[in-house]
Amino acid sequence: MRNDFRARLRLLGLVAMGSLALHCGPAPKSGGAAPSPSAAAPAAKGLKIAMIAKSSTNPVFLSARTGAEAAAKELSVKHGIPIEIAWLTPPTEDGQVQAQRVAQAVNEGANVILLSCSDAGKLQGAIDDAVGRGVPVMTFDSDAPLSKRFAFYGVDDAETGTMVMAELAKQMGGKGAIAILAGNQNAPNLRKRVDGVKAEAAKHPGIRMVGVFYHVETPQDSAAEVIRAQNAYPEIQGWAMIGGWPLFTPTLLTDLDPKKVKIVAVDALPAELAYVDKGLAPVLLAQSTYLWGYVSVQTIVSKVHLKQEVPVMNKMELVRFTKDNLGAWARQLRDWGFTDVAEAYLRREK
Secondary structure (H helix, E strand, C coil): CHHHHHHHHHHHHHHHHHHHHHHHCCCCCCCCCCCCHHHHCCCCCCEEEEEECCCCCCHHHHHHHHHHHHHHHHHHHHHCCCEEEEECCCCCCCHHHHHHHHHHHHHCCCCEEEECCCCHHHHHHHHHHHHHCCCCEEEECCCCCCCCCCEEEECCHHHHHHHHHHHHHHHCCCCEEEEEEEECCCCHHHHHHHHHHHHHHCCCCCEEEEEEEECCCCHHHHHHHHHHHHHHCCCEEEEEECCCHHHHCCHHHHHCCCCCCEEEEECCCHHHHHHHHHCCCCEEEECCHHHHHHHHHHHHHHHHHCCCCCCCEEECCCEEECHHHHHHHHHHHHHCCCCCCCHHHHCCCC
């Protein structure tokens, strides 16, 4: 298991370097799409990529921004063109504000838009309008599949929900009362994850679902919702968290007893490592959020600058993270540029 985890980490590291060749080199003659005739001599002009994530206060999206800026810097040197990441993410989740930011990006001369959708219904029209005005759109993390976006990069959300619940059932011995922490009710990716949790929970007759709890996607609001629900339903023994929001604050480390409550959550950023170390969240399913930005910018450069065909659906694999591989994952986060990884975790052998 440890060797498998280390192999997956090596693969993730290679994505941040070797996938430049995958996305920016010549397309294969078979098994993939060929570049258009203009790919051999792309226009020598710069790219302004407007990046509109869900919330500028959510650490996962700040991580994605770091990855996007790193890829932009590397590809600027590689291709001899200036590549700018224009950060237009609203401070809090709001699909309508995101739609306004999409229009703003077009008006301010963005060449491409990179978007994580808070509400696909509110954003589809804005995406299609941008594309109609000559500005291609790519989505990451949360898709708008009925829109005219050219590609999506992220996890399989239904599968993610299934994995969260399957891990939680193992931690609870297949029985007990559980709750789902679900974030924004209008986010299409989160609704699919909730459906995945419910479908998997139904396979475990000893598991009883107490409820699904939605909240504003900030560490403080999400932690407050967990505490409120736990007080209202003290029988809750397990939390299936389809996002890691409350684990970005230390609040629950003192408010929940790891002997009575277990958490399985998506994401594994530096602030969350203490929850694994304490045993309150024995399993985290990590999205490589840095790669949301890094790989998406690579894909955009391939599509828009090199004029290559790119896959519409680009799947990110989850990484299973436990105390057994805490040190290896901590060092991976450090290598992706996170400066807040605790030194004690970096020094761990495994």
